Amino acid sequence: MAAAQDRPVIIIGGGIGGLATALALALKGLPSVLLEQSAEFREVGAGIQLGPNVFRRFEALGIRAAIEADAVFPQNLIMRDALTGEEVTRMPLGEQARAHWGMPYAVTHRADLHNTLLQACLAQTRITLRTSAKMTAWADSGESVTVTLADGETIQGSSMIACDGLWSQVREQIVGDGKPRVSGHIAYRAVLPVADVPQGQFENNVVLWAGPKTHLVHYPLRRSELYNLVAVFHSNRYEEGWNSFGDVAELNERFQNQQPQVHKLLGKIEAWRMWVLCDREPVANWTKGRVALLGDAAHPMLQYLAQGACMAIEDAVCLADKLAQSISDPNRAFLAYQQERYLRTARVQVMARVYGDFYHATGPVRELRNMALGGRTKEQAYAGNDWLYGG
Template sequence: MTEQFPILIAGGGIGGLSTAIGLAQRGQTSTVLERAPRLGEIGAGIQLGPNAFHCFDALGIGEQARAMAVYIDSLRFMDAMTAEEVARIPLDDVFRKRYKNPYGVIHRGDLHSVILKACSDNPLVDLRTSSEVVDYEQDENTVTAILANGERVRGRMLVGADGLWSNVRKRVVGNVKPRVSGHTTYRSVVPVEAMPEDLRWNAATLWAGPKCHLVHYPLSGWKLFNLVVTYHNDAPEPVAGQPVSHDEVRRGFTHIHEKAQKIIEIGKDWKLWVLCDRDPVDNWHDGRVVLLGDAAHPMMQYFAQGACMAMEDAVCLGVELEAVTGDVARAITSYVGKRHLRTARVQLQSRWIGEHIYHPAGAHAELRNTIMRNKTPEEWYQSVDWIYGGMQNNAGEMHGGKHIPA
C-alpha cells in the first residue's frame, strides 16, 4: 500500500530536481517541496567534470545539457604575483577519450532550467513551491513532511536535498552550525566584450596568490564571462549573495599583479558569499529519511564538484531504489554506503586545496609552482582518475548497461 505514496524531496535545487527526474525515469513518483515562491537558481557559472556528463546521460538530459555548456580547451593555473602560467591541463581528445566525456562550464541557471523542464514535462513529478519542510514524522511504512505553513504531506520516503542550512539535516544529524571557512568569494558575470582580449581565453583559468585567488571562464555560448575572486580574510559569519562595491572587492587583491587585477576592474554588480562547509559524516539517514547533496556533504568550491556530487547522489539513489524494487530501507543503506566516503574525500580535499594550493605565499608557493610545472598531462590525469572516472575506476560496477557514478 505504501507504493501509492510519492517519494518526498525537500528542496528544488539541482540535487532535488535531479533526484526527481532520476526517480521518474525508473517509474517512481515524487513530490518536490521547495521553500521559495518560484523554482530557480541564483549564482553564476559552475564547472562540469566528465562525471557530470555521465550523470546527465543517466538522467536522460544529456543532449539538452550539452547544448547549454561551453567546452573549454584547458584548465590554466597562473601565478597571480608574476602573471606567469604555471601549468596547463589539456582537455582535448585524449582527455575526452580517457573519461568518455568532455569538461565543460555552464551557467547555474541554465543547468537548473534544463533539469526543471525535464521534471515539469514528466507526469510522475509533482513540483510544489512555497512549501518549506521544517520537520517530519514517520512510522513503520510512511513519512510525513511537516511544512512551515502547518500542512502535512505524506510519502513513503523523504529526501533532504534542502542545502547547507537543511531543516531535514537538523533532525537526522543534529542542529550543528556549518563551519565558516573565513574565505570570502565575490562573483560577477560580464559580457564577453568587457573581458580584456589578453585574458579572453577558452579555459577555466585560476590565478593563485597569497591568501587569494581569481577564476574566470566563458559562459552561455561565449556571450558572457564568469568572474569569481576569493580572499581569505577570516570573515567570521556566513553571508550569501550580498551586494558589495568595487572598492570592497579590490581590498583583498591590491598585492597581486596588475594583469590579474584587471579581472576585478571589469566586474559589475559584485556579490559576496562567505564560504562554509561541514565535516564529513556517515549518518545521513533516519529510518525513511535520507540526505542528499549539500544537506549531506556541503563542500568548498575548490574542486568544482558541489553540483556534480549532488547529481551523482541523485543517480545513485534512483539506481539503488530500482535495484531493490522500492525497498526503502535497503535502498537507503546501500546508497549511503556507496556515497559517503567518496563525498567525504571531495569535502576534505577541497578544503586542503584552498589552503595549500590556491593561497600560499613565499617558499610554499614556489614549491607548489615547481611541482605543478613539472607534471605531465598523464600525471595530471592520473591524479583525477578517482573523481572523473566514477564507478568504472572505483568499483567497476555498471547498472543496466549505463555508467553510473560512484
C-alpha cells in the first residue's frame, strides 16, 4: 500500500485558483488530481486587472510570457468625478510603475488567463484534470483524504485543497460561518468590440468614474481588440451566481445625472451580465488536518482593489512551497501557508470595503475625497500602494 505522501493532492475546483495550485504543485514535483464539477473547464467573466504583485507569481509558474501575449498594458489608473467630469487623480503605469515595483501592471480577459493556466496544466504529466466530477462528501482519516463524487466514485489523496469559491462547501466544515456577506452592491459587466466604443472615448487607461453610490470602470482587453465595462451600484437585489442578466432600466436609473461620456458607454450595451458583490469577514483559520482552503474559499473579497484572482495565485505559489517543504506532514504545511497568508489577505479584504465606500462617496465626503486625492503626487500614489503591489 502506497504511503499517503505518494498519493496525489486532491484539488476541488477548476477555476483560476485551482489550476494555479495544480501547476504550482507540479513544478515542485507534487502530483495532483483536479476535480471540476462542470462538463468543461471555462471561466465566466470578462476583464481582470493584474497588479505587479501577481506578475512575480507568473514568473514562478513559468507563464509570464504567455500572459503578456494576451494582455494590455495601460498607461494610467485614472479616477474621474462622474458628476462634474473632473479628473480627481491619476497614477502613471507603464515604465514608471515597472521601474518602481519591478513588474508591470496589466489588464486581461479572465478567459485568457484561465486558458493560459489550463494549457500549462495540460502540459504537466503530474496533473490529472477531471470534469463532471462533483464532490458530495469528503473525509480526513488522519492518514489520507477520501473524496466521494456524485456518481459514487471515491478518490483517495494525501491531502485536499478546496478552491471552490465564495460558496465553498468545504469552508462550512472548517470555518462554519454560514452564507457570504451580501454587500448591497451589484456589478454589471459587458464587453464591447473596440469598433463600437463611442467616438473619442477609447483610451489605453483604466478609468474609474466615481459617482454617488455608483462607479463605472472601463479599459481595453485582449490586445486592445475589446473594451471592458463594469458598472457598480448600490441595490438590495440578491441573486446567487456570476452570470445573471441585468436590468438595463435599473442601471440607467442609478446612473442618472452623470456625465455624457458615462451614458454614451452605458448606452452601447443592450444585454448586461450581473452579479451581487459578496465577501466574508476575515478569519485566521483556513485549515483542518489534511484539508486547506484557497482563494475565495479562504478569503473572499470585494472587487474594489482588483485582487481576488491575484490573491488566489499568490496563495497557490505559497502553498506549493510549504507543501514541498513538508511532504509527509500536510497539516504542518497548511498551517505554515495559513500563517504566511492570512494577514495579507485580511488587509486586502478590509481595504477593498474601504475603497468601495471611497469610490461611492456622496455629499461632503465626496468633496473631501476629491480634495485629498487631487493633491496626491505620483510618488505618494506609488508609496500608498507599496504594501499591495510590492508584496
